[in-house]
């Protein structure tokens with residue numbers, strides 16, 4: 612799947628591939644809950660390059676490219 616962020620089609624910074632697998636990761640970090648930080652339980656979107664497996668992290672979910 613191809614994705615857009617900030618109006619630009621995403622390409623892998625390592626291999627220039629433009630297809631990614633999307634996944635989500637929780638941003639829990641040790642001590643954050645204790646500190647009462649707001650972002651402690653936020654979820655980031657990750658895109659994993661299908662060629663070289665480089666991971667890009669996003670706080671806002673990138674848009675999927677429509678095929679039409």
Ligand SMILES: [Zn+2]
Nearest residue numbers: 623626660663
């Ligand atoms: Zn790559």
